[in-house]
Amino acid sequence: MCGIVAYIGTEKALPILIKGLRRLEYRGYDSAGVAILNKGSLERTRAVGRIDALASALAEKDMAGTMGIAHTRWATHGGVAEENAHPHVDCSGDIAIVHNGIIENYRELKQQLSAGHTFKSQTDTEVLAHLIEANYQGNLREAVQKALQNVRGTYGLVVMHKKEPDRIIAARLGSPLVVGVGEGEYYVASDASPMLAYTQQVIFLDDGELAEITRDDLKIVNLKDEKIIKQTEHIDWNEAEAEKQGFPHFMLKEIFDQPTVIKDAMRGRLIAPDGTAHLGGLSMTSEQMASVKRIILIACGTASYACLAGKYAFERLAGIPTEVAVASEFRYSDPIIDRQTLVFGVSQSGETADTIAALREAKRKGAYVRGIVNVVGSTIARETDGGTYIHAGPELAVASTKAYTNMVTVLLMYALQFGRSRRLTVATGERLVKALLEIPEKMQLVLKQSDVIKQLAEKYKAYSDFLYLGRGINFPVALEGSHKLKEISYIHSEAYPAGEMKHGVNALLSPEFPVVAILTSNALYDKMRSNIEEIRARRAPLIIVATEGDAAARELSDDVVSVPPTMELLEPLINTIPLQLFAYHVATILGRDVDRPRNLAKSVTVE
């Protein structure tokens, strides 16, 4: 994530950029910066913290310049520090760049450039500034085109050069950029919200496109300099709608972000030919990896349900006994831990008080302690001896969605990495990598059914209790689906492994107690189907999540949501999505404050 704003025109750029950054703060908020071409010099100001900190740093400065670029950061490479904030500059300080995305091969590029260039940050972005400098021969567009041909990864970026005061260059591959078209002026931003106060005429850049923008002209080409004709579109979103990319709530936007951000979690980490994954942050030698006899996954809330899905993967792929511990229990349980135990703390925020305390306890007792977190530079990221960022981007809705799927993905990749270092064959590893790479497209197929799921929500909104059932890998899915429903709709719900029904919960079944059952085509299909028959016999209303084409599921209930098939261990990545959508639609129909449910907080930093 990260937010970009740029302006070229006849007005003072600074107020436009600062106002624009405030609208983009939802995309990242750990540090911010601007570069403005002011009276012939390129002036850059950066500050750690939110946009207010940058605005205060600029308060005394007189900036009349009419061209500039700005950025609000969500750290991915390099901690939260002024030197890592954007814009980044080349050695001469003449080229300034803002970037959103991840440059996968930045280490190689940095190595290649190290002879003649001095780097001042730990970011991947700064490498781009130097790469453009190395390719610059008097034409900024050409230099950016050449530089980007050597880049692997994703970017939305805007560049300017002191010696070319009449133009800015914007380019996109995998990270959004919108160009706003004004009278004698242009805007560029990560979404349309910063420009809506000035223009509603926009051009959405597509992947592989580069825009050369002067005050009175806009030329769009590809990296080979072939011209591309684009339509200008009129948008009538208000600013808040634009921040949410047209979605009514952050939660729905974040649900729909999943096919994109899961690619960020996998990017550069899967090694298809070897059927494995490599998560460098694990920071363990092969001897240390081989010595691990037990894994403990520690988390709270949704993260703990992601861990339950991860447990299956570690045990099946790597044969390592794995436990999931709820942090608040673990920390006071006097846990039995030794030096052959590997503990992962899994947390979106990296600031959950119980998870932090539990990890400290594990560390004290000599375990290997690693983090799986979303927020770069958070306490868990800093206090663990290694780990992995899930790269879900800022998650603003209290109820976690995209962080969950990215946590499951990272846990699967760790399980694969451990599995391949132990007993897992290359053929199975290859199948898993292939299946993982197919997930984003399959997620899209589920998201397309949002309206169908909304109709189900309409039908079921008045019930006061729900039961979610699954078996095997779909039991954690049932837990997460039930958790989502209660969190945001305030309807009571619980989740059980379907095989447990006979031992108590069957007594609750009635036409007043709807059941959401996950019945996908895996090894436990027949067992699950028998459980569903028992529920049907007791006349409980049934919603079934089934694999597409499963005619038998349709015989069991009219209310079936179809999902595409995938490998069993990957099912949580797909099967959870209809349950997120169901909870979302029920809650909105009931008029709940979906993004900020009562009595809950995004980050629980107290015990």
Ligand code: G6P
């Ligand atoms: C809170 C949030 C949940 C989240 C849990 C764990 O309860 O409302 O959405 O799953 O904390 O947070 P973490 O940041 O550690 O993943």
